[in-house]
Amino acid sequence: MKIVGLITEYNPFHNGHLYHIERAKSITGADTAIVVMSGNYVQRGAPAIMPKHLRAEVALKAGVGLILELPVCYAVGSAEFFAAGAVSLFEQLGCIDSICFGSECGDYELLSRIAHILADEPDEFRLRLQDALKTGMSFPRARQTALREYLKDDSLDLVLEKPNNILGIEYLKALYQRQSPIKSYTIKRIVSGYHDTRLSGSYSSASAIRRLLDYASQSVLVEKDGMFDEPVLSEVLTRLEGQVPLSCIRTLEETHRTRYPIYANDFSLLLKYRLLRETRETLTEYQDITEDLANRIMNHANDFISFDQFCDLLKTRDMTYTRISRSLFHILLNIRKSDIQTYQEQGYCQYARILGFRRDAKRLLSILKHSSKVPLISKLTQTGGLTSAGLAMQQNDIFASNLYESIITDKYKMPFINEYQHQILRI
Numbered sequence: 001m002k003i004v005g006l007i008t009e010y011n012p013f014h015n016g017h018l019y020h021i022e023r024a025k026s027i028t029g030a031d032t033a034i035v036v037m038s039g040n041y042v043q044r045g046a047p048a049i050m051p052k053h054l055r056a057e058v059a060l061k062a063g064v065g066l067i068l069e070l071p072v073c074y075a076v077g078s079a080e081f082f083a084a085g086a087v088s089l090f091e092q093l094g095c096i097d098s099i100c101f102g103s104e105c106g107d108y109e110l111l112s113r114i115a116h117i118l119a120d121e122p123d124e125f126r127l128r129l130q131d132a133l134k135t136g137m138s139f140p141r142a143r144q145t146a147l148r149e150y151l152k153d154d155s156l157d158l159v160l161e162k163p164n165n166i167l168g169i170e171y172l173k174a175l176y177q178r179q180s181p182i183k184s185y186t187i188k189r190i191v192s193g194y195h196d197t198r199l200s201g202s203y204s205s206a207s208a209i210r211r212l213l214d215y216a217s218q219s220v221l222v223e224k225d226g227m228f229d230e231p232v233l234s235e236v237l238t239r240l241e242g243q244v245p246l247s248c249i250r251t252l253e254e255t256h257r258t259r260y261p262i263y264a265n266d267f268s269l270l271l272k273y274r275l276l277r278e279t280r281e282t283l284t285e286y287q288d289i290t291e292d293l294a295n296r297i298m299n300h301a302n303d304f305i306s307f308d309q310f311c312d313l314l315k316t317r318d319m320t321y322t323r324i325s326r327s328l329f330h331i332l333l334n335i336r337k338s339d340i341q342t343y344q345e346q347g348y349c350q351y352a353r354i355l356g357f358r359r360d361a362k363r364l365l366s367i368l369k370h371s372s373k374v375p376l377i378s379k380l381t382q383t384g385g386l387t388s389a390g391l392a393m394q395q396n397d398i399f400a401s402n403l404y405e406s407i408i409t410d411k412y413k414m415p416f417i418n419e420y421q422h423q424i425l426r427i
Helices: 015-028 052-061 079-093 108-120 123-134 139-151 156-160 163-177 206-217 231-240 246-255 264-276 291-299 307-314 321-332 337-345 363-371 388-412
Strands: 003-008 032-038 066-070 098-103 183-188 222-224 227-229 352-357
Touching (some): 003 015, 015 032, 015 183, 032 052, 052 066, 052 246, 066 079, 079 163, 079 352, 108 139, 108 156, 108 163, 108 183, 123 139, 139 156, 156 163, 231 246, 264 307, 264 388, 291 307, 307 321, 337 388, 352 363
Parallel strands (some): 003 032, 003 098, 032 066, 098 183
Antiparallel strands (some): 066 352, 222 227
């Protein structure tokens, strides 16, 4: 059986994702796809708009064979850590023939060339990078400048500023550094731009869909015949028909204002509490928190109003909103530099947590049991094969998921579902 690996967030699932699944299987000749998906938090430094189990269910109905959860420390990591975590998991499964990722440019050769330069760091490139850093540029900006100068190609800025191109480069770099036998492919995104906020044709961005759902969530419930109706949601879902699969429309309708939407601002008071307990010194223990950022956080602590407002307050020319938000979630979720270093030294992902699978792809479970170099987790009580690092990673994942569930409980007055109570999905 040929298996293609897909690295995803599905936040939420839309037609572009369906195209990715079908096209990836077509160009790789794969019989089925295994997905590594971010859990309840995503790489841009935010909570997913809806819980992982709902997103996984829609993806399984769309044809994915099996879905694994990317541990939260990588799910909210920089592009480099996000990619390294996902690629390491695929490699340790021992059965993935290829991975296929989307990119804005669709130019595999260019992305691969850049990835090799970043991995090998030729002397000339390293010198140009050091010179750029000395001018006070942030590391991403300095690296972009060094690449442009090293390759003598001013058009590279158009490539290196696109988020999926950046992630693609990091996937290729991780595969190259690990000397992985997994083949890699890219397909050009046919959806509108990653940050586009308006619907476009049949392939709109997740950002545009989230914006519409946000609009629906701000609407006022209307009482009719003793029942509460959501007229704006009905309008939004009608507009989304043709943008997302029918199964996703149903999920969006059935769980609106009971399981989603969830936003960064819903975590504001929790973050404020955590920051009140920190000092400049302790803040630098968290992943991505530099001494400069720790000072900015402490200097502006009294000006904290909400999560989004605080990110806007802290951002600078060389420190983006996304970088700030990601760092704040590292504090909130207790993701520390020392833990990340331990995970790296011990092979990155310590286990493969199964969120769900299709019954017609049940053979995948048998294959994984024989090929995987890391423990397969279908029940959280299965901890016998985990190392101490694996136990620590799992406990952090459970904490992060329960924190997200607590937000749902508080916001929508729904019963709390402990992470241990969630059953593996079988579609």
